Structure formats: C-alpha cells, structure tokens
Amino acid sequence: MDFLFDDSALPREPRQLRPGAWHVPGWLAPEMQSWIIKRFFEWGNGPVPPHQTLFNGHPMSVQSLCLGWHWSPSSYSRTADDINGAPVAPMEPWLVELGRRAVRDATGDPVKAQSYRPDAAIVNYYDVNATMGMHQDAEERINAPVVSLSLGDSSTFRMGNTEHRNRPWQEVRLASGDLFVFDGPARFAYHGVTRIHPGTAPQGCGLGSGRINITLRQTGLS
C-alpha cells in the first residue's frame, strides 16, 4: 500500500486504544502540518542544537530539541547542561493553545483541557532508521496528559501497559497529522516506536524524509 496511497487516503476513525490512550487520525489539517514543519526548521537554529541524548550511556537514534524545559533522561532543567549549557528556548504560546485543543478533542473533557498548561515540548526527529525503545514518560511531577503530534513519514507506534515494557501491547500506525494523547490510566503506560515507514509523508508537507514527533508535557516544575 505504501507505494499507492499515503495514509491520509485511508479511512481512519478516532479510537481509544486502552482507557486513557486516545488516537485521533488526521487531527492536524495539511496546512497546519506544513506550518509546524517550518517552525521545526526554525527551532533547529535555536540556542541548543538538535542532539542525540545519551540514554544509559548510548546515544538515542532520534535527534531531539526542547522548548520550555530541557529534557535529559532523568530530569528537566532550564539549561542544556549535557549539551552546551545554553538556556533552553521558550515554550511557544501557540503550542500551549494547541495542546489544550488536543486534550479537549481527544478526551472530550473541556474542563481538563482548560486546566492543561503544557510547559515543555520535546521535539524528536526520526530518520528512516531511527526507533525509540519502550519507556514511560515519567520525569513530570504531575499526571497531566501528554499530547503527541506526528508529522512527515508514518511510524509504527507501540502502546504497552503500565506495569512493564513487555506484552501486552498494541501497535498502531501514526501518520502525519495524527494526534495521540496519554491520559488518566494510560498516562504512565510504556510506549515506543518500532519503525518509520519511508516515503509515506504527504506530498508537499515540507519534510523530505523521516518523521517529526512533538510531545507536550506539563512538568509540574516551576
């Protein structure tokens, strides 16, 4: 199928993979996707360059950059002490607003959306060979939702359980424009990316190859 249609040509309905784990296909309109991809290239010229974070002494295969708070595997900081010591670029107000809308549209809970205040964005670029091992997003001090936006090539995303990194899990394809939200009982579920599907990005989206994933988080730090 990859060579006939990109994923936007297939009918895909919003669904809850497990309680609290929401997948909303095609949530970002094509124009919004290319607009965000332009911002991605601007962020690349920010104070902290895109980098491969060291995880247990090994470089991750994704290139990362952060807004609001700098993430390194065990903590958040305002300066990128493991990279160049520079202060992290500020969180974008439009991302905060987009995050609120994402929570509202995925969970259907306007009250939760209104109180959502993401203060960090982790932006990951996957080349076609990059993957991300099973992990929990657990450096945040509170259990506000994590909002995930996908752009460019599609990926195989693995949604696991909250107990350990092994089965049971479910796999879902995340395409350009898809929204995924981790909330409630799924907030601390293990998850990872097992594969990028080369050449599946929508034509003209502005990303030649690979995939961008942006996660919005509310750290609970001040």
Ligand SMILES: O=C(O)CCC(=O)C(=O)O
């Ligand atoms: O790329 C994805 O879909 C997930 C990214 C992720 O899990 C993370 O940045 O913590």
Ligand SMILES: [Fe+2]
């Ligand atoms: Fe994660």
